[in-house]
Amino acid sequence: MKKEQLFEAINEADDELLERTEKKTDRRNIWIKTLAIAACFAIVASFGISYALMPNLPKQPSLPEETTIGTIATDTPQVTNEIIQETTVPPVTTIATEKPQPYDDNLPKLTLETDSSGGMGFQGYMAYDISELDAGNPWSEDWKLDKLPVYKNPWLFNSQFEIKAISLEEKENLLREIAGRLGLDTESLEIKNDGINNETINYYEKKYGGRDKIPKDYLYANTVWAEVDSIKIEVDRSLMAEIWFEPEKPLPDGYKGIMSNNEYNEVIKTAEYIKNEYKELMGMKNPQISLFGDYGIGQDDKAYRSFSLYFFEGAEDKTEQIINYNFNTVSFAVSDEGIWIIRFWNSNLSDKVGDYPIISADTAKVLLQNGQYLTTVPEGFPGAEYVKKVELVYQNTARYSYFMPYYEFYVELPSMERANGLKTYGIYYVPAIEEQYITNMPKCLYFN
Amino acid sequence: MNDSQIIALYWQRNEAAIAETNQKYGAYCYSIANNILSNKEDSDECVNDTWLRAWNVIPPQKPNAFRLFLAKITRNLSFDKFKAKHADKRGGGELALVLDELESCISDSSDTEAEFSLKELTESINSFLHTLSERECNIFLRRYFYAESVAEISIRYSLKDSNVQVILSRTRKKLREHLEKEGYII
Numbered sequence: 223m224k225k226e227q228l229f230e231a232i233n234e235a236d237d238e239l240l241e242r243t244e245k246k247t248d249r250r251n252i253w254i255k256t257l258a259i260a261a262c263f264a265i266v267a268s269f270g271i272s273y274a275l276m277p278n279l280p281k282q283p284s285l286p287e288e289t290t291i292g293t294i295a296t297d298t299p300q301v302t303n304e305i306i307q308e309t310t311v312p313p314v315t316t317i318a319t320e321k322p323q324p325y326d327d328n329l330p331k332l333t334l335e336t337d338s339s340g341g342m343g344f345q346g347y348m349a350y351d352i353s354e355l356d357a358g359n360p361w362s363e364d365w366k367l368d369k370l371p372v373y374k375n376p377w378l379f380n381s382q383f384e385i386k387a388i389s390l391e392e393k394e395n396l397l398r399e400i401a402g403r404l405g406l407d408t409e410s411l412e413i414k415n416d417g418i419n420n421e422t423i424n425y426y427e428k429k430y431g432g433r434d435k436i437p438k439d440y441l442y443a444n445t446v447w448a449e450v451d452s453i454k455i456e457v458d459r460s461l462m463a464e465i466w467f468e469p470e471k472p473l474p475d476g477y478k479g480i481m482s483n484n485e486y487n488e489v490i491k492t493a494e495y496i497k498n499e500y501k502e503l504m505g506m507k508n509p510q511i512s513l514f515g516d517y518g519i520g521q522d523d524k525a526y527r528s529f530s531l532y533f534f535e536g537a538e539d540k541t542e543q544i545i546n547y548n549f550n551t552v553s554f555a556v557s558d559e560g561i562w563i564i565r566f567w568n569s570n571l572s573d574k575v576g577d578y579p580i581i582s583a584d585t586a587k588v589l590l591q592n593g594q595y596l597t598t599v600p601e602g603f604p605g606a607e608y609v610k611k612v613e614l615v616y617q618n619t620a621r622y623s624y625f626m627p628y629y630e631f632y633v634e635l636p637s638m639e640r641a642n643g644l645k646t647y648g649i650y651y652v653p654a655i656e657e658q659y660i661t662n663m664p665k666c667l668y669f670n
Numbered sequence: 671m672n673d674s675q676i677i678a679l680y681w682q683r684n685e686a687a688i689a690e691t692n693q694k695y696g697a698y699c700y701s702i703a704n705n706i707l708s709n710k711e712d713s714d715e716c717v718n719d720t721w722l723r724a725w726n727v728i729p730p731q732k733p734n735a736f737r738l739f740l741a742k743i744t745r746n747l748s749f750d751k752f753k754a755k756h757a758d759k760r761g762g763g764e765l766a767l768v769l770d771e772l773e774s775c776i777s778d779s780s781d782t783e784a785e786f787s788l789k790e791l792t793e794s795i796n797s798f799l800h801t802l803s804e805r806e807c808n809i810f811l812r813r814y815f816y817a818e819s820v821a822e823i824s825i826r827y828s829l830k831d832s833n834v835q836v837i838l839s840r841t842r843k844k845l846r847e848h849l850e851k852e853g854y855i856i
Contacts, residue, residue, distance in 0.1 A: 223854055225773040226753065227788065232814050233745055234792040237735040239799055240815065243808040416832055445830050458830060565828075600694060601672070637672070 322656050323368065323579040330575060332372065333661045334596065334653060335622045344598040345649040347516040348525070352610040352632060355647060357514035357532075360543040361614040369577040370541060370654065373625040376570045377460060385459050386442060390415065393446045393457040400463050400566065403503050406450050415443035463566040470560035479558035484527045489513065493531050496554055496561070503564070504552045508536035512547065517644060525644050531556065545571070548616035549625075569618055569625070578626075579656045583612045586629040586652040596628075596664050599648035601635060608634040610647060614654060627654040673736040680728040687728075688721045695737060699744040705817040706748040708763030712755075716747045723747070745815070768817050771838070775846040776855050786854060798848045802841065809834055810841045 349355050377385045393415075398408040426436045447456040454466040473479075477495055478488040493511045501509055515529035532553045534546045549569040555562045581589075589595070591606050611632040616625050631650045638646035657663050671690050679687035699720055703713035720743045733739035752765060799807050805827070812818045812826065824834045849855045 223776050223786070223791075223849075225769045225776065226749075227791070228772045228776060228795075229749065229769060229814065230746075231788060231791040231795045232811075233742055233749075234796070235799060235811055235815055236796055237738045239796075239807055240738050240741070240811060241735065242804065243811045243816075445832065456830060 322658055325658055326576075326579070328576065329578055329659055331659055331661050332578075332624065332626060332655060334664065335617070335624070344600055346599060346635065346638075346646050347632070347649075348518070348644050348646050349516055350643055350645065352634070352645075352647065354527075355514070355516060355611070355632060357613075358510065358512040358547075359613045359615070360510070360547050361540075363583050363612065365540055367540065367580060370544070370580050370627045371571075372575045372578050372627075372655070373571045374573040374575055375623050375625055376573055378623050379459075379621055385461075388459070388461050390443055390446065393443075393461065396461060396463050396568075397446055397448060397455050397457045400455050400457075400465065401448065401450075403505065404453065404455075404465065406453075411448045411450070413446055413448045415446040461568040461570075463568070465564040467561055467563075470557055470562045472560040473556070479560075480529050480531050480554070480556040482526070482528050483558075486515065486529075489515070489529050489531075492556060496531070496556070497533060500554075500564075504533055504566075506533060506535045506552070509533040509552075510536045510547075512551070525640075525642065544614065544616070544627075548618055571625070575624065578659055580627065580654045581656055583614070583629055586654065587612065587631070589652045589657075590629075590631055590650055594664055595631070595650045595652050597648065597650045599633075599635065599650065601637065601648070603650060604633065604636060608636065610634050628652065629654050677728060677732060677736060680725065681732075688725060691721055691724065691740070692717075695740050698737065699740055702741055702744045702816060703748040706745065706752055706763075706765045707755075708765070712751055713748070716744055716751060719747050720744045764819055765817050768814060771842060772814060775842050775849060791854060794848070794852050794854070798845060801848075802844070806837055806841050809837050813838055 347355050376387050378387075379385060394413050397413060398411065401411055402408045423433065423436070427433050430436050444459040445456055447454060449455075452468055454464075454468065456464045456466070458464070473492065473495070477492045478485070480489050480492055483489050490511075490513065493513055497509050497511055501507070510533065512532040512534060513529055514532075515527050517525045517527050519525055530553065532551045534551045537543045537546055549567070549571060551567045553565045553567065555565075587606065587609060590603065590609070593603065595603065597603075609631055613630045613632075614627055615630045616627050618625055628651045631652065632647040633650050635646045635648045653660055653663070671694070676687055676690045676694070679690060696717060699717045700713055703716040704710070707713050707716065720740055723743050724740060731739075749765075799810070802810065809823055809827065812823045813820070818826075820831050820834050820838075823829070824831045827834075829837075846855070
């Protein structure tokens with residue numbers, strides 16, 4: 223047998239297995255938030271997966287006086303392409319009446335980023351009722367916010383999925399800090415990394431005449447880790463720290479796992495326990511629970527609910543609450559055997575671009591009706607009566623050069639309701655920043 | 671437009687079927703082609719050929735999973751093009767690595783040129799895939815069906831590169847054992 227024949231034989235892998243590969247794991251961060259959709263549809267949705275794999279995606283010409291955040295403009299015909307399609311939007315009679323705030327020349331204009339997932343399904347969640355899709359977002363429609371911050375992302379992926387702005391030392395320091403919180407001896411930790419090995423370093427040392435003369439890029443390591451008994455601590459390319467317990471760290475009697483658990487009461491009980499017991503490890507004074515549970519369809523065609531558990535630091539200030547919820551969270555993967563993985567999500571918010579005037583959720587809804595949205599849902603917006611919920615969220619993936627706020631609309635998709643009453647809610651985004659600061663306000667922008 | 675509506679257009683011999691398919695699945699099929707070919711022009715050509723192939727087989731076919739039906743056509747056409755381009759030399763890009771890894775499942779066997787039915791091998795591979803855990807199977811297929819890079823798979827499943835590599839390595843070992851057991855390699 224030849225390797226080519228083996229590769230060809232894999233071409234006929236079962237469709238159900240191939241579809242399953244497109245369901246992603248428990249990241250809740252919004253542009254990577256991808257949860258299961260009915261097996262008869264494409265499964266996953268994401269704004270931020272594979273731009274790097276799309277070399278044919280046209281680049282937005284740079285605008286000298288503007289901050290070019292994104293790569294895709296949508297309001298000119300030449301950028302319409304096979305990845306992003308504008309669809310026909312019926313004219314609407316309603317227009318936004320909210321008066322924009324006076325234009326601030328000091329704020330650079332922003333270009334929306336719509337990182338394609340390469341057609342891997344769409345972002346949507348299944349539930350019997352919208353009330354089940356509550357992730358504990360502290361933002362409320364009642365909040366009257368005039369402005370929200372936009373940040374430049376100093377930790378941007380390069381085409382090799384590396385973030386060279388984060389040094390090895392930073393990764394090792396974070397690893398030691400987490401180890402210290404676990405009560406481990408940080409001095410005796412043996413920290414390893416996936417950079418080049420000693421033999422290669424010796425070669426470069428000779429070639430360049432000393433270790434300090436080797437170009438820094440050559441010594442770059444994506445991941446550092448240390449293992450102590452059954453605990454493994456890793457810090458990855460985006461400075462996300464993980465603690466792996468293998469075997470799992472057991473929960474006390476009476477507490478159940480969170481993954482693959484349909485029972486909300488059991489899940490919230492475990493979440494409360496973790497909140498109290500792991501506050502210090504999380505590095506939080508007042509952790510707030512963010513528990514999100516939607517449904518997926520099992521191989522037996524039955525609906526199963528599964529949850530993801532996050533914590534974020536509570537705060538008095540409303541903007542701070544929003545920022546804490548969207549950035550720098552800690553997640554727990556808990557099986558019935560106990561705590562398996564703890565993840566500390568980090569974002570670098572040190573480079574603030576400015577506080578931008580934002581529109582209200584009501585105005586955003588008018589824009590949504592007017593077709594000025596971004597979505598991965600392969601169907602047109604079905605109508606205002608199907609909007610079941612709105613949240614305010616930030617995009618926060620290392621694929622984007624800026625972090626900016628959006629209104630996230632959960633829209634019931636009537637064509638996808640299943641016979642058992644299980645509904646699918648598709649996600650449509652409207653930029654929360656006032657339109658006068660956006661160079662490429664979408665017109666029914668479908669990208670996938 | 672949903673898949674059934676697009677397929678209905680094919681059955682009506684309405685050429686809008688191709689435009690609709692391109693709009694909905696153009697990017698998806700392009701990414702598969704480009705993973706294999708690492709070349710824009712070749713990938714574009716394979717995607718266009720995919721639409722032509724679909725046009726020629728629908729009807730009589732009425733695919734249940736239209737997206738994967740297209741994915742498999744694109745993958746086949748892209749691999750044919752890859753083989754044609756690299757007939758006399760080792761191929762480049764991600765696929766060369768993917769093939770080298772697959773070779774580790776069959777290398778050193780004494781029966782590398784034996785005749786066998788591709789259909790039976792396909793069935794055997796499928797039965798093997800069903801023995802894997804969901805995670806192993808997903809990672810295996812993202813690598814060996816979609817020819818994705820380890821870095822991309824690690825991001826897709828929130829894993830470290832090293833985790834993905836270890837899982838792939840273990841799964842290849844299992845595949846080798848399976849192929850030995852089934853008599854494909856000796």
